[in-house]
Amino acid sequence: MSTGAPGSMEFVRATPRPGGAIVSAVGYRSRGQRPALHRGLPSPYLTLIFSLDGPVVSGSTPEQAMGADAHRTEIVVGGLHQSPAFIAQPEHEAGIQLAVHPLAARALLGAPAAELAGPVVTDGAAVLGAEATQLHDRLQELKSWRARFDVLSAYLRTHDPFAGVRPEVAEAWTWLARHRGAGTLPGLAAHVALSERRLTTLFRAETGLSPGQAARLMRFQYAKESVVRAATADRPLDLSRIAADHGYCDHSHLVRAFRQYTGLSPTAWLAEECRNIQAGGHHNGEESTP
Template structure:
């Protein structure tokens, strides 16, 4: 009889961290998890041994996998395969790409060359001390508070330059349009030529505006599918496609294959239990009780 525990929150870090999820599982059948591309950077502090990650299932299970106790992932456009052992625990953060300079000390584009970067290569050795302190704590609210304080101090002492205002406004415009706007409309909005805007945007984030828009649109579609499954319903993919700005159902399926390596139904078959457990945890604030599921 295994246990699965998730607790989620939105940290009070001025929007720099979009969400934080504490997780703990035990007694599970070892498996591979697909870490999907999203418009956010990923930071994970493992509380239960190194995390093995790679670009293919074979590599994730082999000697070529990146194994690290602290994971930092940039914006990517293909799934990252993560080994899920019998038991695991940690805190996963979704970090706004334009907060990378403040929290990580470098632009998000600097992470684009690797699927995963060991956290101490980014944060420095102090991060290992923070991870050890997290492991010593028993309560999720205390762990979240410790990690939030560490990140807040990093942001206060950041000296990695500022994001250009045109890039910041371009990202905000794309987010408001949920990835459905055009490059021409975006270019006019920020008063830059398309080529110049693309160059500046990619230099900051590692993606072009078109690539970021596509990721945002997929993120909204995936979230809609996830909510339906979490509520025990069968997702209406045609309706999801229409509601999230896709031309038709086939374009949504194409993006699912691109970003997950599987069809929507194939991905759901693999991830259904994870989705139901996570969605069942709700969106509680720090300090509220978490939910535990027993499959």
């Protein structure tokens, strides 16, 4: 995100229930910012946004996000992706962004995460129906973040957020998360007592990703956290150490991963996101285990 004229940026975080469907919940509001193009990075979580100040304008490329065929929707659902989404950020915006565990998609969104893996973003009203539209209207009426989070929590509450997910797939995701994406497919398949081919078929049908793709996303997520922590602590950016800590072969391997998921090198991404990081807006589940 580019720097611009002085303005205000506010980020307010709720504390989701540990082990539940919601990994993070962030309320955001900005005023007086220079319009900019933001990269929404791939992560091991689904994205659910309720915009409170006009539609979210996005695209799969910068040109689409800034053009006439951009996606415009006030309720955004985003699946698991392998490349960034581009969001046109206006002078002022407000909303609530949730990071949702992908295995909770059936219970919360009415469909497995695999069905959301096509477009960069999906119109949330089309996925969630009239009840979500009514919720969006209610969130706009409320005046405090606490009240908004309370209403949203009641809407998302479910007895079993992972209902309908095969136990082998659920355990495979847990195993990958425990290994922070550094485990092997043979080791994972042996752990859940399935062949590699059968596991991949079931895992992809549920999430839209292969186990290897999910593992790489998790590994990148943790590496990106380390890059951000170094920047916020004003420490030298030791990419070789970060690569070694997160299962990358070397510095170059980490840089290639950053280019795949952000389109930029780590240093170029940090420079672009400087304003967001300084304001504390870079956390959306990053401090939690996928």
